[in-house]
Amino acid sequence: MAKKLCVLVVIFGLALLPWAAQAETGVTDKEIAIGFWAPMTGFASYFGPSLKNGLQMVFDEVNAAGGVHGRKLVVTHEDDACNATKAVAAAKKLLVRDKVFMLFGGPCAHSVTAVSNLVEKEKVPFLMVSSAEEVVKTHHRYSFIVGMTTWTQSRLMVDFAVNELKAKKIGVVYQTGTYGQGGGDGFLARLKKYNLEPVATVVHKIGDTDYNSQILKLQEGKPDAVLVFSYTKEGAMIVRQAWEMGLRTKFVLSTTANIPGVVDLATKDAVADRYYAINLNSDLIDGPGLKAFNEQYAKKFPKDFARPDFPNERDSLSLLCGKLIVKALTQAGKDLTREKFIAAMESTKDFESGIFPPITITPEDHDAMKSTYWVYFNDKGERIFVNKLYKWNEPFSGSAKPGQTPEDVLNKELESYKKK
Amino acid sequence: MLIQNLIGGIQAGSLYALVALGLVIIYKATEVLNFAYGEMVMLGAYFGLIFCASLGLPLPLAFLLCLASGALLGVVLEKVICRPLIKASPMTMVIATVAMMGILKSLVRLVWGPGYYPLPIFSINPIKIFSISISGNTLYTTLISVMFMAVAFAFFQFTKLGKGMRATSENQTAAALMGVRVPWIFTLTWGLAGLLAAVTGLLIAPITAVSPDMGNVAIKGFAAGVMGGFESVPGAILGGFLLGVAESLAGSYISTAFKDVIAFLVLVAVLVIKPAGLFGVKE
Numbered sequence: 134m135a136k137k138l139c140v141l142v143v144i145f146g147l148a149l150l151p152w153a154a155q156a157e158t159g160v161t162d163k164e165i166a167i168g169f170w171a172p173m174t175g176f177a178s179y180f181g182p183s184l185k186n187g188l189q190m191v192f193d194e195v196n197a198a199g200g201v202h203g204r205k206l207v208v209t210h211e212d213d214a215c216n217a218t219k220a221v222a223a224a225k226k227l228l229v230r231d232k233v234f235m236l237f238g239g240p241c242a243h244s245v246t247a248v249s250n251l252v253e254k255e256k257v258p259f260l261m262v263s264s265a266e267e268v269v270k271t272h273h274r275y276s277f278i279v280g281m282t283t284w285t286q287s288r289l290m291v292d293f294a295v296n297e298l299k300a301k302k303i304g305v306v307y308q309t310g311t312y313g314q315g316g317g318d319g320f321l322a323r324l325k326k327y328n329l330e331p332v333a334t335v336v337h338k339i340g341d342t343d344y345n346s347q348i349l350k351l352q353e354g355k356p357d358a359v360l361v362f363s364y365t366k367e368g369a370m371i372v373r374q375a376w377e378m379g380l381r382t383k384f385v386l387s388t389t390a391n392i393p394g395v396v397d398l399a400t401k402d403a404v405a406d407r408y409y410a411i412n413l414n415s416d417l418i419d420g421p422g423l424k425a426f427n428e429q430y431a432k433k434f435p436k437d438f439a440r441p442d443f444p445n446e447r448d449s450l451s452l453l454c455g456k457l458i459v460k461a462l463t464q465a466g467k468d469l470t471r472e473k474f475i476a477a478m479e480s481t482k483d484f485e486s487g488i489f490p491p492i493t494i495t496p497e498d499h500d501a502m503k504s505t506y507w508v509y510f511n512d513k514g515e516r517i518f519v520n521k522l523y524k525w526n527e528p529f530s531g532s533a534k535p536g537q538t539p540e541d542v543l544n545k546e547l548e549s550y551k552k553k
Numbered sequence: 554m555l556i557q558n559l560i561g562g563i564q565a566g567s568l569y570a571l572v573a574l575g576l577v578i579i580y581k582a583t584e585v586l587n588f589a590y591g592e593m594v595m596l597g598a599y600f601g602l603i604f605c606a607s608l609g610l611p612l613p614l615a616f617l618l619c620l621a622s623g624a625l626l627g628v629v630l631e632k633v634i635c636r637p638l639i640k641a642s643p644m645t646m647v648i649a650t651v652a653m654m655g656i657l658k659s660l661v662r663l664v665w666g667p668g669y670y671p672l673p674i675f676s677i678n679p680i681k682i683f684s685i686s687i688s689g690n691t692l693y694t695t696l697i698s699v700m701f702m703a704v705a706f707a708f709f710q711f712t713k714l715g716k717g718m719r720a721t722s723e724n725q726t727a728a729a730l731m732g733v734r735v736p737w738i739f740t741l742t743w744g745l746a747g748l749l750a751a752v753t754g755l756l757i758a759p760i761t762a763v764s765p766d767m768g769n770v771a772i773k774g775f776a777a778g779v780m781g782g783f784e785s786v787p788g789a790i791l792g793g794f795l796l797g798v799a800e801s802l803a804g805s806y807i808s809t810a811f812k813d814v815i816a817f818l819v820l821v822a823v824l825v826i827k828p829a830g831l832f833g834v835k836e
Contacts, residue, residue, distance in 0.1 A: 174662075175667075176667070176765075176766050177667075178662065178667040179666070179667040179668045309810065335809040336809050336810045337809060337812075338812075338813060340766070340769055341812075342565070342568075342757065342760050342761050342770070343561055343564065343565040343797075343800070343801070345557065345558060345560075345561025345562070345564075345565075345801050345804070345805075346558065346561070346800075346801055346803075346804025346805040346809050346812060347804065347809050349554055349557055349558065349805050350805065350809065353554075366669060366761065366762055366764075370760065370761065374688065376679075377679045377686060377688030377689070377690070377691075378557070378679070378686045378688070379679070379681065379684075379686045394671060397671035397673060398671050398762055400673065440666055440668060441668060441669075441670060442668065
């Protein structure tokens with residue numbers, strides 16, 4: 134009888150052994166498994182290497198120093214090709230096959246939104262580089278977004294045009310699709326704060342090459358400033374064609390329009406003294422303030438560094454996310470669980486990365502970036518960094534509290550403008 | 554505003570017409586619907602990147618080399634993909650060109666990456682005539698497109714080779730019996746289409762920058778070809794201009810959001826009235 138009992142105890146103990154060694158999924162004594170997905174193929178494969186490289190820069194450094202609490206950070210990569218179905222499949226593969234502790238990915242809006250909904254059910258932490266406001270307009274406990282949302286960007290752009298450029302007649306341009314529509318909606322909402330209506334509102338498709346009709350409509354409105362929420366190439370073409378058609382006004386563009394190479398796309402004459410864009414970094418991406426980052430990047434990824442506009446803002450956002458992950462893992466302690474990681478992320482206050490303004494994450498608001506700098510082109514066509522931090526200072530934001538709907542978020546905003 | 558719209562529409566239309574022309578001449582001679590034509594346009598732009606930007610050659614020389622490279626590409630594609638499938642069904646040929654489309658795009662992404670490269674090869678200040686502005690790009694694009702269309706038209710109408718190509722497109726057997734070397738005509742047709750694709754790529758690149766996805770202009774070329782009649786060279790050209798002008802006017806006078814929708818509605822309307830296209834011949 135005693136012999137049988139001993140055998141049972143040994144068997145039971147052996148069965149418990151793997152569980153003891155891996156108390157939380159993706160965590161062992163030696164490693165923390167992190168799942169990564171981004172568009173590595175397809176039309177958006179431009180983004181993939183940036184997200185991969187920034188993260189790798191941080192993790193390689195941390196692993197070389199011994200890891201986090203003695204655990205190395207091991208990344209498994211998947212490709213979503215900027216397709217929501219593939220993103221969910223990639224996330225599921227990482228969770229089920231690779232049993233990762235958490236997910237990191239981005240930046241395509243449909244993909245991150247779909248994965249956010251998945252991780253909410255699976256209760257897995259997910260940190261993303263994206264501007265997708267859809268992720269925060271409904272409360273997602275397990276998702277954290279780094280990269281200014283279209284919600285915040287569009288409203289800060291209106292504030293800039295009105296307060297800095299003193300524009301009273303404002304034209305609005307945005308592209309069709311989730312990204313552009315978010316920006317366009319944001320423009321129209323925020324203009325109400327100033328009791329303004331756009332003098333012209335025009336839309337375009339991604340990939341359009343001719344903006345004749347749009348610019349003619351803008352010209353009719355005689356705007357002091359035009360707000361543009363489009364991708365890089367499209368924004369540059371709009372600015373250039375506007376100049377060619379004689380529309381001499383100031384353009385305020387989103388963060389996608391902020392690349393050094395934009396002067397080649399739009400031409401120097403078109404941008405000189407009239408092109409302003411959001412600059413999330415603490416300096417120009419190729420400025421002296423980010424010299425160390427650029428040098429490290431060039432050393433580690435010489436082939437990517439040689440390509441136009443590398444490194445770019447997304448590389449630096451990915452690096453920020455890497456630092457944030459390490460900070461939260463460290464703070465969560467040796468006895469790591471997903472809930473402890475979430476709590477650590479939610480206690481992020483004025484986190485300094487050295488390449489962005491400080492970021493804050495709270496239990497109510499997982500949208501980390503609420504402040505930005507600006508860049509503009511002077512009359513010689515040179516990029517000038519505007520060293521003045523613009524913060525979102527309103528008591529409301531685009532992030533929904535638990536139970537709130539996107540309509541509640543919008544109504545709260547519009548109500549506050551009426552009171553003023 | 555109307556004249557400005559027409560100018561914009563003519564510029565866009567000239568590019569669509571050039572694409573449609575390349576598609577139609579291949580189809581007329583070889584009965585192949587070339588879904589990879591957009592990628593041939595894209596490669597034309599990359600040739601421009603190599604010769605103009607990377608090698609820094611003078612523009613006239615770089616231009617000629619681009620055209621030659623485009624023609625060579627057309628010939629290679631004909632020999633490697635189309636010639637072996639000459640006796641295959643039309644569906645097989647369509648699938649082969651779709652596969653070619655994917656292969657060419659992937660190869661470009663592999664070599665140059667997925668990003669875009671500016672190629673500002675035409676730097677001329679806008680011209681202002683009264684209140685009408687005409688950009689340098691508009692001027693170059695329209696003039697060069699029209700020039701190549703005129704040369705292509707003259708080639709088909711007045712040269713022996715052009716007449717041979719027309720004969721082959723009418724009836725390959727009869728043409729062969731009359732001494733036309735049909736396989737050689739196929740090669741020449743693809744070479745000519747490749748040359749036109751290179752021209753189109755070079756004209757589009759300064760506007761959109763060079764990228765692996767710039768071949769999407771072929772969709773508009775198809776629409777223009779269908780509108781004009783896919784068997785008619787003048788029809789393809791007219792279809793291109795009509796599509797460009799319809800888009801421009803729709804964007805200004807109806808809604809910029811429905812620019813494409815209105816243009817394709819015009820296409821549908823034309824086909825309802827004349828199913829074979831404006832200049833097409835009903836079978």
